[in-house]
Amino acid sequence: MSLLEIRNLHVNVGEQEILKGIDLTVDAGEVHSIMGPNGSGKSTLAQVLARRESYEVTEGQILYDGKDLLEMKPEDAACEGIFMAFQYPVEIPGITNAYFLRSTLNAIRRYRGLDEMDAMDFLPLLREKANLLEIDEKLMNRSVNESFSGGEKKRNEILQMAILEPRLAILDETDSGLDIDALRTVARGVNTMRDPDRAMIVVTHYQRLLNHIVPDRVHVLVEGRIACSGGPDLALQLEEKGYSSMEAVARSATPA
Amino acid sequence: MIAETQQLANYLPAFSSFRNEATGRKLPWLERLRENAFARFCEKGFPTTRIEDWRFTSVSAIAHAEFELARDGSGLVSNTQIVQHGMKDTACRLVFVNGRFLPEFSSFEGLPDGLVVRSLARQIAEAPQTVEPYLGRYLNIERDPFCALNSAFLEDGAYIHIRRGAIIEAPVYLQFVSVGNGRATMNHPRNLVVAEDGSQAAVVEDYFSLGDSATLSNAATELVAGDSTVVSHYQVERESLEAFHISTLRIQQGRSTNVASHSLLIGGGLVRNNVHPVLAGEGGECLINGLFIGKGSQHLDNYMLVEHLSPHCGSRQFYNGILDDRAHGVFHGRIIVHKEAQKTDAKDRSDRRSSAVLSPHARHR
Ligand SMILES: Nc1ncnc2c1ncn2[C@@H]1O[C@H](COP(=O)(O)OP(=O)(O)OP(=O)(O)O)[C@@H](O)[C@H]1O
Ligand SMILES: [Mg+2]
Numbered sequence: 001m002s003l004l005e006i007r008n009l010h011v012n013v014g015e016q017e018i019l020k021g022i023d024l025t026v027d028a029g030e031v032h033s034i035m036g037p038n039g040s041g042k043s044t045l046a047q048v049l050a051r052r053e054s055y056e057v058t059e060g061q062i063l064y065d066g067k068d069l070l071e072m073k074p075e076d077a078a079c080e081g082i083f084m085a086f087q088y089p090v091e092i093p094g095i096t097n098a099y100f101l102r103s104t105l106n107a108i109r110r111y112r113g114l115d116e117m118d119a120m121d122f123l124p125l126l127r128e129k130a131n132l133l134e135i136d137e138k139l140m141n142r143s144v145n146e147s148f149s150g151g152e153k154k155r156n157e158i159l160q161m162a163i164l165e166p167r168l169a170i171l172d173e174t175d176s177g178l179d180i181d182a183l184r185t186v187a188r189g190v191n192t193m194r195d196p197d198r199a200m201i202v203v204t205h206y207q208r209l210l211n212h213i214v215p216d217r218v219h220v221l222v223e224g225r226i227a228c229s230g231g232p233d234l235a236l237q238l239e240e241k242g243y244s245s246m247e248a249v250a251r252s253a254t255p256a
Numbered sequence: 257m258i259a260e261t262q263q264l265a266n267y268l269p270a271f272s273s274f275r276n277e278a279t280g281r282k283l284p285w286l287e288r289l290r291e292n293a294f295a296r297f298c299e300k301g302f303p304t305t306r307i308e309d310w311r312f313t314s315v316s317a318i319a320h321a322e323f324e325l326a327r328d329g330s331g332l333v334s335n336t337q338i339v340q341h342g343m344k345d346t347a348c349r350l351v352f353v354n355g356r357f358l359p360e361f362s363s364f365e366g367l368p369d370g371l372v373v374r375s376l377a378r379q380i381a382e383a384p385q386t387v388e389p390y391l392g393r394y395l396n397i398e399r400d401p402f403c404a405l406n407s408a409f410l411e412d413g414a415y416i417h418i419r420r421g422a423i424i425e426a427p428v429y430l431q432f433v434s435v436g437n438g439r440a441t442m443n444h445p446r447n448l449v450v451a452e453d454g455s456q457a458a459v460v461e462d463y464f465s466l467g468d469s470a471t472l473s474n475a476a477t478e479l480v481a482g483d484s485t486v487v488s489h490y491q492v493e494r495e496s497l498e499a500f501h502i503s504t505l506r507i508q509q510g511r512s513t514n515v516a517s518h519s520l521l522i523g524g525g526l527v528r529n530n531v532h533p534v535l536a537g538e539g540g541e542c543l544i545n546g547l548f549i550g551k552g553s554q555h556l557d558n559y560m561l562v563e564h565l566s567p568h569c570g571s572r573q574f575y576n577g578i579l580d581d582r583a584h585g586v587f588h589g590r591i592i593v594h595k596e597a598q599k600t601d602a603k604d605r606s607d608r609r610s611s612a613v614l615s616p617h618a619r620h621r
Contacts, residue, residue, distance in 0.1 A: 149543065150570060176539060179486040180456055205484060205512075208454065239421070
């Protein structure tokens with residue numbers, strides 16, 4: 001059984017159909033990359049997987065570990081091991097990063113019937129992961145993402161992932177705005193998380209990230225459909241030729 | 257405001273002869289750009305302290321001086337002087353003396369792939385179609401008469417083009433030398449930096465003087481940051497204490513860009529540094545750092561205007577100064593969040609207390 005199976009997924013935002021029939025299967029241990037032009041629906045797909053509200057699924061189904069994902073509440077999806085690194089991470093004023101990370105982890109541990117971690121046990125774990133991602137420890141005592149730089153926010157998302165150890169991680173443009181050094185650091189963080197029991201979906205505009213996080217599969221999303229799929233080479237081709245060729249494919253597939 | 261005709265009378269002959277011999281004078285778009293800018297400048301005149309953006313800084317010393325337009329920089333400096341004052345470990349070095357590019361002092365050895373650098377004058381002469389879409393499109397000549405003046409005399413400076421996806425780790429180094437030789441000369445360097453999508457680069461503009469004539473450098477840079485670019489810009493101002501220095505950095509940011517502007521004002525008698533990023537694409541980020549260190553009777557004015565046009569953008573500013581003797585330091589500016597720019601994270605964290613004022617006569621505001 002695959003970890004994630006998306007079948008004929010149609011999603012509306014308001015009156016508008018954004019996803020127009022997505023089929024995608026991701027097995028544990030795999031990394032899939034989703035590329036595609038602006039507005040093609042990449043974030044929409046990611047948000048639906050993270051069970052964000054305000055997206056209306058009009059057709060199709062999503063099976064996560066054999067369970068109906070669309071029946072799960074966002075908190076339950078998180079506790080079941082789905083993690084999403086947001087394109088635009090949210091700020092949470094008044095709650096320190098360290099506290100937020102620990103309480104999120106503990107919520108998941110409670111759900112799984114494990115003991116909660118106290119601050120003393122948690123600190124070494126936090127330190128280790130923060131070091132790996134070259135995150136300044138000072139950020140741990142500041143409010144979540146508040147006045148973090150763009151790069152710090154992105155790294156902080158990966159830190160969350162490293163702490164929560166999800167089974168399915170969705171990274172939405174975690175590479176945007178990162179300089180090459182930060183990109184390498186983030187990629188290293190992601191690569192250390194690759195695991196036979198874990199799957200990742202990496203949304204990106206640029207092939208460069210995929211030099212560092214080599215995916216098993218690449219899918220190109222165009223106008224709400226997967227226009228084509230392939231191996232890592234597909235990303236290289238896209239870098240050279242652009243999306244225009246794919247857009248033609250997608251358009252010809254649109255019912256008249 | 258009606259300009260004082262007497263003050264401007266100076267600039268008309270300079271402009272008239274400039275326009276007849278300037279590079280690209282036969283290009284209709286460029287001619288229009290220059291003429292238009294000169295007309296704007298004549299209409300507005302030099303700013304007075306009655307104008308909000310200039311309330312801390314009087315430029316009457318500039319308005320009343322008679323500057324001669326510097327047209328040629330060769331023969332004024334030696335290679336030793338250039339190297340001695342210059343930065344090392346750069347991707348390339350472009351040397352400008354009194355605003356004119358000097359190829360003999362410049363170095364393009366080992367230029368990385370994906371980086372195109374040459375003098376703007378040469379680019380205008382040889383491939384005007386590559387600069388036309390950008391030049392003058394971003395700089396605001398309506399708001400700032402110095403930008404209008406720069407555009408009127410637009411001719412030379414640096415043209416920097418970073419190709420799609422190129423990662424240029426060593427900085428592109430632009431060395432601007434002002435040499436007065438006892439005469440009051442002015443120069444108006446104009447730089448254009450175009451970073452294509454997904455590229456990364458750093459550009460250093462370094463201004464210094466040889467000798468202490470009362471020169472005016474009025475520089476302007478248009479930096480166009482394509483989607484997902486990471487660009488750092490450094491402005492180093494270390495001209496002589498007699499020099500007037502005005503500079504404007506206008507940044508146009510695409511989607512998911514990460515741009516940083518760092519300015520260091522140490523030299524110059526009367527200095528004004530403008531930083532004007534426009535966060536046009538979603539998810540852009542701009543960091544502005546300014547450090548000013550004044551002594552004697554230096555006046556160092558830092559002005560920034562940050563415009564947010566799109567959602568999910570962030571801008572942060574940190575200005576700090578150290579002031580001794582009778583030096584004045586100013587930091588002021590505005591952050592404009594346009595209607596469309598919901599979810600904006602704009603933080604102005606300049607902290608006056610972090611400016612050290614070392615003498616009872618020095619002032620910071
Ligand atoms: N909450 C919303 N309200 C209205 N329209 C939305 C909303 N979310 C997404 N859309 C629209 O859905 C389409 C797909 O958006 P989505 O953010 O999924 O694209 P994307 O592929 O992630 O693009 P980008 O590469 O720019 O991040 C766009 O046309 C967008 O305007
Ligand atoms: Mg998106």
